[in-house]
Amino acid sequence: MTTIQENQVTGATIWLTGLPSAGKTTIAYELAGRLREEGHRVEVLDGDEIRTFLTAGLGFSREDRHTNVQRIGFLADLLARNGVKTLVPVIAPYADSREAVRKRHQASGAAYIEVHVATPVEVCSERDVKGLYAKQAAGEISGLTGVDDPYEEPESPDLRLESHTQSVQESAAALHALLAERGLA
Numbered sequence: 001m002t003t004i005q006e007n008q009v010t011g012a013t014i015w016l017t018g019l020p021s022a023g024k025t026t027i028a029y030e031l032a033g034r035l036r037e038e039g040h041r042v043e044v045l046d047g048d049e050i051r052t053f054l055t056a057g058l059g060f061s062r063e064d065r066h067t068n069v070q071r072i073g074f075l076a077d078l079l080a081r082n083g084v085k086t087l088v089p090v091i092a093p094y095a096d097s098r099e100a101v102r103k104r105h106q107a108s109g110a111a112y113i114e115v116h117v118a119t120p121v122e123v124c125s126e127r128d129v130k131g132l133y134a135k136q137a138a139g140e141i142s143g144l145t146g147v148d149d150p151y152e153e154p155e156s157p158d159l160r161l162e163s164h165t166q167s168v169q170e171s172a173a174a175l176h177a178l179l180a181e182r183g184l185a
Helices: 002-007 024-037 047-053 062-081 097-108 123-126 130-135 167-182
Strands: 011-018 042-046 083-090 109-116 159-161
Touching: 002 167, 011 024, 011 062, 011 097, 011 167, 024 042, 024 047, 047 062, 062 097, 062 130, 097 109, 097 159, 109 167, 159 167
Parallel strands: 011 083, 011 109, 042 083, 109 159
Antiparallel strands: none
């Protein structure tokens, strides 16, 4: 088997965590396209899609957020163990929830990379892709991560992307370089 063929069947979970509108999903889809062009099997587990189809009954309490992250982590691990590069752009605000997902991957032997898309809340608020910051400011919603609900930044992620100072392509390239360094791309 050649190196390219080996890489094509080596799965991994690439977990992109950060505030709402940080750029997680945009970076994930940019990287997914690049990996697919190279012949990798790739899935993006978009947090919004997961909430619609897999965890629709969950709310946004700490317990429900933890359950949501654990379900996504289970699915990501399953895919990674079966040779899929699984990109997971979800907020995952609590460090203990993310650590539980990391431990699940360690136990199964699946590669796991945590990426902190470290965009300041002020920049996220300006981007406001889904209008969440405006709704929170207007009093229409509460519990917005990073504003009136906690976000525990990763202390030592495998990679920290400053998406407000680099392009989507540059962020995806930095992540691709890390995957290549670890023999996953």
